[in-house]
Each structure stands twice: as structure tokens, then as C-alpha cells.
Amino acid sequence: MTIQKILLQFEPKRKNLLSALHEVNKQFGYISNQNSYKICDYFSVSPSKLYSFITSSDVLRDQKPPLLEIKVCSGGVCKMKGADKVIKEIENFLKIKADKIYNGKVEFKKISCLGKCLVGPVVIINGTMYEKVNPSMVDDILKNYI
Amino acid sequence: MQEKLITKNWDKIKPASIESFINYGGYLQLKNCVYKNKKPNDIVDQIDESGLRGRGGAGFPTGKKWKIAKQNAQKNKKDVYFIVNADESQPGTFKDGRVIEKNPHSIIEGAAVASYALEASKVIIYVNGHHKDYYETLKNCVNLAYERGFLGKNILDKNVDIEMQVVLGSGGYIFGEETTLINSLEGYRGEPRMKPPFPPELGFLKNPTVVNNVETVINIPIILEIGAAKYKKIGCQESNGTKLFSVLGAVKNPGLYEAPLGITIRDLIYDYCGGLEKSKQLDFVQVGWMGNFFTQEKLDYKLSYQKKQGNALVGLGSVLVVDKDTDIRDLVLAWSEFFQRESCGQCTPCREGSYRLLNIAERLKNKQVFEKDLQNIKDLNEVLEKTSFCPFGCFIAQCWKGVLDLKQKELFKNL
Numbered sequence: 001m002t003i004q005k006i007l008l009q010f011e012p013k014r015k016n017l018l019s020a021l022h023e024v025n026k027q028f029g030y031i032s033n034q035n036s037y038k039i040c041d042y043f044s045v046s047p048s049k050l051y052s053f054i055t056s057s058d059v060l061r062d063q064k065p066p067l068l069e070i071k072v073c074s075g076g077v078c079k080m081k082g083a084d085k086v087i088k089e090i091e092n093f094l095k096i097k098a099d100k101i102y103n104g105k106v107e108f109k110k111i112s113c114l115g116k117c118l119v120g121p122v123v124i125i126n127g128t129m130y131e132k133v134n135p136s137m138v139d140d141i142l143k144n145y146i
Numbered sequence: 147m148q149e150k151l152i153t154k155n156w157d158k159i160k161p162a163s164i165e166s167f168i169n170y171g172g173y174l175q176l177k178n179c180v181y182k183n184k185k186p187n188d189i190v191d192q193i194d195e196s197g198l199r200g201r202g203g204a205g206f207p208t209g210k211k212w213k214i215a216k217q218n219a220q221k222n223k224k225d226v227y228f229i230v231n232a233d234e235s236q237p238g239t240f241k242d243g244r245v246i247e248k249n250p251h252s253i254i255e256g257a258a259v260a261s262y263a264l265e266a267s268k269v270i271i272y273v274n275g276h277h278k279d280y281y282e283t284l285k286n287c288v289n290l291a292y293e294r295g296f297l298g299k300n301i302l303d304k305n306v307d308i309e310m311q312v313v314l315g316s317g318g319y320i321f322g323e324e325t326t327l328i329n330s331l332e333g334y335r336g337e338p339r340m341k342p343p344f345p346p347e348l349g350f351l352k353n354p355t356v357v358n359n360v361e362t363v364i365n366i367p368i369i370l371e372i373g374a375a376k377y378k379k380i381g382c383q384e385s386n387g388t389k390l391f392s393v394l395g396a397v398k399n400p401g402l403y404e405a406p407l408g409i410t411i412r413d414l415i416y417d418y419c420g421g422l423e424k425s426k427q428l429d430f431v432q433v434g435w436m437g438n439f440f441t442q443e444k445l446d447y448k449l450s451y452q453k454k455q456g457n458a459l460v461g462l463g464s465v466l467v468v469d470k471d472t473d474i475r476d477l478v479l480a481w482s483e484f485f486q487r488e489s490c491g492q493c494t495p496c497r498e499g500s501y502r503l504l505n506i507a508e509r510l511k512n513k514q515v516f517e518k519d520l521q522n523i524k525d526l527n528e529v530l531e532k533t534s535f536c537p538f539g540c541f542i543a544q545c546w547k548g549v550l551d552l553k554q555k556e557l558f559k560n561l
Contacts, residue, residue, distance in 0.1 A: 015351065017333030022275075022314050045333070056336035056490065057316035059275035075237040076436075076480040077394050080472055112319060112484050114276055115240035117394050118401060 001027055003035050007042045017043055017053065021060055030061040058111075066107040068145055071124040072098075075113030082134065083121035089135040090123075093142055151368050151380075151388050152361070153404045156248040161283070164290045167251040173296055175367040176258050180302045189263035190216065193366065196374035197386035202231060202322075202359035203434070203462045205385070205451030211356055212264060215346040218354040225267035227355040229331075230257050230363050232284070233274045233315050233322040236435070237484060239464040241390040242360040244402050246280045249364075250287045254310065256363035258297060259370065261308045264356060269310040272327055275317025285312045319488035323536060324349075324357040326490070337492040338536035361390055382408025385450040389460065393419050395467035396426045405449075411458060412445040415467060426469040430552060434461020435541060436481045437548025474553050475511045482507035485542045493535035499526045500542055510557055520558055523550065 010016040119131035160166040194209025234242040325339035349355025385407040398420035447458040531543040
């Protein structure tokens with residue numbers, strides 16, 4: 001679907017901005033520079049305001065998603081269950097550091113609690129959630145993605 | 147043990163099926179309201195009488211909030227908007243998520259009854275952006291309710307309109323704050339607004355808006371079913387009804403439990419969760435939010451919304467039991483990372499303060515604290531408490547204050 005078709009589903013009112021951005025994000029994986037100007041025109045919002053809206057969100061992206069996106073919950077409960085060791089293991093295995101992006105290919109993030117405390121520690125790779133992860137499982141999980 | 151109200155039919159109902167929900171008495175209260183032509187103001191009075199308090203943490207009386215919104219709407223001739231806050235992201239809390247997983251239709255019914263009572267022009271359910279599965283579930287439920295005629299124009303063939311929309315949120319802790327939530331719905335950056343005016347006075351699109359937590363909403367049909375007087379008898383003085391508690395940490399059976407308000411921390415841990423895990427020793431219990439700590443001697447404090455001696459403020463109902471094997475430094479670091487990550491960046495004290503406190507937490511973890519750090523924490527706390535724009539700053543200060551009160555000697559013993 002083209003960006004125009006997506007936008008036409010929504011009334012050009014600012015209160016529909018959030019839903020429209022979610023739809024664009026879903027279709028293209030991110031909100032590109034080019035697309036954001038079209039969104040600005042359609043909703044009569046200045047580019048700076050749109051950018052500030054997108055960057056305040058955890059879910060909307062303004063850059064192409066990486067090939068491998070790893071998120072690890074680092075809330076207090078997961079930490080009590082050993083999330084730190086899982087993070088170290090991933091860092092050692094991929095030779096990267098947490099909270100950094102590598103050439104747009106790999107992104108490794110610590111995230112806030114998602115309410116999956118009972119099945120923690122939780123690791124999310126490219127949208128798939130792995131529950132009750134312990135350091136010895138990390139190799140097996142990551143091998144599916146590289 | 148108190149009879150269950152919220153979780154009564156959770157094991158029997160099939161979450162995806164509306165028939166299954168109706169078979170167990172679902173939508174009965176909405177039908178009652180519509181068929182019996184109940185006066186909206188009577189329902190508001192009933193909720194006010196029941197003593198129901200907002201389950202989103204602050205515990206503001208729900209009936210009072212509704213009344214303010216209705217009065218403002220009448221005075222200024224405006225529409226009321228009703229927003230269900232399903233943007234749960236407090237660390238260690240999963241009650242709203244569990245409600246959506248187990249009995250999503252109850253949220254729709256509660257919101258519909260609330261909309262009837264408030265004569266609201268629209269109901270918006272704001273779901274946390276991280277949880278697309280919850281969004282899909284609720285959207286399906288709303289669609290089913292539209293098909294069955296529980297929502298829409300002239301519902302149940304009577305002259306009542308209830309419009310409902312499910313919105314996927316931006317995702318992030320601060321969006322759970324009501325004014326931020328409204329900002330994000332209107333298409334503005336996720337930052338809190340100045341209060342006052344409070345949302346029931348001036349909220350979504352400059353209309354009076356009521357923002358209620360998911361758990362508050364599902365309590366509404368229950369109150370209508372059992373009656374305000376009976377509901378008021380459950381719980382303790384000024385905190386009525388039952389509450390969902392997410393109990394985690396070093397207990398035998400961690401999970402979600404429904405218990406009456408006014409229960410002691412000890413009863414919750416030992417009667418409901420089977421006590422502590424084998425060979426673990428209790429260090430402290432954290433209730434509601436970071437920094438609200440209770441040690442062994444304070445286990446008989448009552449979980450309630452009222453601030454007084456001998457009460458533990460319950461907040462969102464998260465209870466974390468920490469044993470002596472857990473290093474407080476790990477927890478402090480986890481909390482500081484959370485604060486720094488989730489600070490929206492609008493006001494300087496919170497943006498800078500959370501970052502500086504994270505640096506100190508990292509030094510604490512590596513056991514390389516400086517002499518100045520203790521004083522710095524205290525200074526930052528004072529600034530955060532007095533000058534931050536929204537309650538998030540005070541929240542950071544409270545966390546560090548709690549940590550220092552409890553563990554100062556242990557953390558700074560190297561000096």
C-alpha cells in the first residue's frame with residue numbers, strides 16, 4: 001500500500017495522527033524522511049513537531065529497523081532472576097555492547113518492564129518473545145538468527 | 147478468606163467468546179441500566195457511595211471524579227470523554243494485562259456502563275503500544291459488542307448511544323500519566339501537561355475527560371450488581387472493595403491475587419502466596435512503588451489508600467518480596483536505569499537528575515562511591531521533589547529516599 005492510500009483512511013485531523021503513524025510504521029517498518037513530509041502535509045503539522053512526536057514514542061521508529069533487534073527486559077524482577085547474566089552472555093556471544101546500534105544491522109537494547117515478570121527473564125528477538133531465558137539458552141536462541 | 151468479585155469467573159470464561167461472557171452474567175448490568183431507564187446521575191451517586199477509589203495508583207475517589215466532569219460538562223455545555231487507561235507499564239505490575247488476557251469483555255461492559263452514567267460522547271481505550279496482542283484482543287471484543295448491539299447507535303433498541311474506540315498507544319512509561327496520555331491522543335509529544343486544570347475540568351480536545359484505570363472500570367458493574375452498601379462493607383475504612391495484587395519475588399507462589407483492601411502485608415504473603423521460599427530470609431517488602439519499603443517489623447501494616455500510621459500505601463498493588471540473598475545494588479541500578487530511560491525530558495531536574503543518579507547507581511554497583519555521592523543524592527532528591535514538573539520526579543526522589551533510609555550504612559560502608 002502506498003503512503004497516500006494509508007493516509008486517506010484517516011480524517012486529516014491531528015487527533016488521528018497517532019493511529020496513522022502506527023499504520024505507516026506497520027506497513028514500512030519505520031517512518032522515513034520522505035514519508036514524514038507527506039504526513040506533515042496531510043495533517044498540517046510542522047516537521048519538527050512530527051519528529052518530536054515520533055521520538056517520544058518507544059514503538060514508532062524514524063530509522064530503518066535493523067536486521068537483528070534484540071531487547072532484554074532489565075526491570076528489577078527480571079534482574080533478581082538473572083537478566084544481567086543473560087545480557088552478559090549475549091554481549092559475549094555477539095561481541096557487542098548493550099544499548100548500542102551497530103551499522104544499522106544489529107540493535108541490542110535493555111527495555112523496561114513489560115509485565116511478564118512471572119516468566120522472566122524475557123528476551124525479545126525480532127518480535128519473538130523468549131521466556132525464562134537462562135545464560136545457557138542464549139547460544140541456541142541466537143543461532144536461529146545468524 | 148474474602149469472596150472473589152473480580153476474578154470470580156476467570157477460570158470458567160473463554161476470553162475470546164462473547165457468549166461465554168454473557169452466560170456468566172456479562173452485560174447484565176448494562177442491560178439493566180438501559181432497559182430499566184436508570185437515571186445516569188443515580189449510577190454516579192451509587193459509585194460515589196460505594197467508596198470506590200481509582201486503582202491506577204493515586205486512589206482518587208472515582209465517584210467524585212465523575213461528578214466534577216459532569217458538572218463541568220453541564221456548566222460549559224461540552225461533551226464528556228471517557229478514557230480507559232490500559233497503558234500499564236509500572237515495573238512489577240501485570241494486573242491490567244491479566245484482566246485483558248482473562249476477561250476482556252468485562253472491560254467493555256464496565257466502560258459502557260460508565261459511558262451511560264457520564265452520558266459520554268465517546269469511550270477511548272488506550273492500550274500500551276508495546277502490547278499489540280492486547281490491542282488486537284480488545285479491538286475484537288469491541289467489534290463483537292458492536293455486532294451484538296451492546297455498543298453503537300441506539301443500543302439494545304433503546305435511545306442510548308455508546309461509541310467506543312480502541313487506540314494503540316505510543317508505548318512508554320510516561321504515557322500512563324493521564325495528561326500525557328491525552329497529549330498523545332491529540333497528536334502532541336508525550337509530555338505531561340500543567341495541572342490544574344485537571345482532565346475532568348479540561349481534558350481531551352478541551353472537553354471534560356475522565357481517565358480511569360482498567361481495574362477501576364471492571365469494578366463498576368460489580369458495584370451495580372452487589373449494591374453500593376455491600377461493596378462499602380468490604381475492605382477497610384476509606385479504602386473499599388477488593389484489589390488485585392501482583393506479588394513477586396521470593397515467595398512460594400508468585401502471581402496475581404485478589405484480596406480485600408485493608409489486608410496486612412503478612413496475610414497477603416503467608417495466606418495467599420504460601421509464605422517465603424524455602425531457605426530464604428525476608429529482607430524487606432516493596433509495596434506499590436520503588437522506595438515504599440517495609441521491613442520485618444512492619445509486616446502488619448495494612449494495605450490501603452489512606453495515608454496514616456500503620457498503613458502501607460498500596461499504589462498499583464505491586465508487592466515485591468526481597469530476600470537477603472538479593473543485592474540491593476542490583477535493584478537500585480535497575481530502578482535508576484528505568485528512571486533514566488523513561489524520563490520524558492521535558493523538565494531539567496528530572497532529565498538531568500535521573501542521569502546523574504544513574505551514574506551514582508553504577509558507582510554503587512562497582513563499589514567505587516565517592517564521599518560526595520551521599521550528599522549529591524540528597525541534594526538531587528530535594529531538587530527533584532520540589533521542582534520537577536510531574537509526579538515522576540517525586541517518584542525518583544521517593545525511591546532514593548527509601549533506599550537511603552533502609553540501606554545507607556550498607557551502601558556507603560566503604561567510606
